[in-house]
Amino acid sequence: MAWLTQHQAALAAAFRRLWATPLNTLLSLFAIGIALTLPGFGFVLLDNLRDVGQSVAGVQQxxxxxxxxxxxxxxxxxxxxxxxxxxxxxxxxxxxxxxxxxxxxxxxxxxxxxxxxxxxxxxxxxxxxxxxxxxxxxxxxxxxxxxxxxxxxxxSAWVKRFDAFLRLGKLALWMLAGLFAAGLVAVTFNTIRLQVVAHAAEIEVARLIGATDAFIRRPFYYYGALQGAFGGLLAAGLVLLALKLLAGPVSELAELYGASFSLGLPGPMHVLALSGAGGFLGWLGAQLSVSLSLTQFD
The missing domain is CATH 3.30.70.3040 (Alpha-Beta Plaits)
Known part of the structure; x- marks a missing residue:
């Protein structure tokens, strides 16, 4: 119960810190959301292209x-x-x-x-x-x-070429996602470093009264994870908005070629994946930042 109470207190402290600076929080969420939007949109688009290829290919004869x-x-x-x-x-x-x-x-x-x-x-x-x-x-x-x-x-030659194109696109998206993930970690790293500096006096007092490093670090970890998770939810919303805007023109283009096709929208698993990825990267950036920033108090 003591362990659970400490985590609840750390989570509540992280929410208070997010709410204390709404403008900075909003700008950070937009930075994280935009960083996750392009890879997320790319993977959803690849899924739609794969469906198009399967429907066009039909029965292999x-x-x-x-x-x-x-x-x-x-x-x-x-x-x-x-x-x-x-x-x-x-x-x-x-x-x-x-x-x-x-x-x-x-x-x-x-x-x-x-x-x-x-x-x-x-x-x-x-x-x-x-x-x-x-x-x-x-x-x-x-x-x-x-x-x-x-x-x-x-x-079936064109089917093979199309499949090779999808594999190449997926590899390129993974590379792009890696670059944006590094940028997201850097954004979180800098944000948490500023948080540590802003709460330097509080950290000094907590150490003087016997607070452990784990107790001090925990709110910052939750802060980074929450920031990343909310940024992931924002990215999912941006992907959904972009696909809804494209749905009409894509359907009209398909009709001109005598086909019937509609863009598949991201499902709950896509939203959870983006939010989870954002939360993990935010936590990683917070861990790196706190580990480095707290060395100045040693």
Whole structure:
């Protein structure tokens, strides 16, 4: 109970110190909030981009085009082999059906009518159960070796490039977050140092009456942690505001491309993560500052 009472008293003292200088507290919170806003916004934006990539990619398909000279028997043999070696969903597209679909396309009716014969081959559309890029590449290479198979198409190159871009963006954001975290620790360090200087007489008296270093340090630790946590909440609010402002233009842009997309807003876990990160960095800055500043009283 004594330990809990001491921590409650330290927390109350930290709140009083925050409230005692509202202008300085507000400016510090804005500095911390802005430092956390850019990394927080970047990670939420990356999550939205990942969702866009998954929705655009849709179901991964492999298109197997038969030789134009392939007979019905050859097509039947390939279909039988596909059903035996793969658990994927297989759809057969006859060359006649493909020509009819092409003929219905805008501006293609006259071109198709002028063709002396059907140039399109029979094809199979495969939807593999295992959509890992490596597994799809192996299946593509195997299918290409089958007899009477003219071409195998796998449109996954852009998916790989998009995934590589997301990984690069995530790495860049982590580096940026590290730089801003160092700046946040520096801001807290300076703020706590000023607090220690302002309460120098109080610290001297507390030491004279037997107060331990842990007792003296504790309110400053809570002060730094609270400042960082509130700054994190401010950053979450700024991220939410920015996403709400962007939601309308992004939806309109998606509609122009015939898609339906809305920006995902940060959830409670994102808010807790920003507030927790701010609190931890504030506590770290306070610990470094107090440890260095109290040496002048030794």
């Amino acid at each position: 492999i298109s197997v085009f038969m030789d134009v000279a392939a007979s019905r028997k050859d097509v039947a043999e390939i279909e039988s082999r596909l059903k035996q070696v793969s658990t994927a969903r297989v759809t057969f597209v006859a060359r006649e059906d493909a020509l009819k679909r092409l003929q219905k396309s805008e501006g293609m009716a006259e071109i198709v009518a002028s063709l002396p014969k059907n140039p399109l081959p029979d094809a199979f559309i495969i939807e593999p159960a295992n959509t890992e890029p490596a597994a799809l590449e192996i299946m593509k290479k195997e299918l290409a070796t089958w007899p009477k198979v003219a071409h195998v198409q796998l449109d």
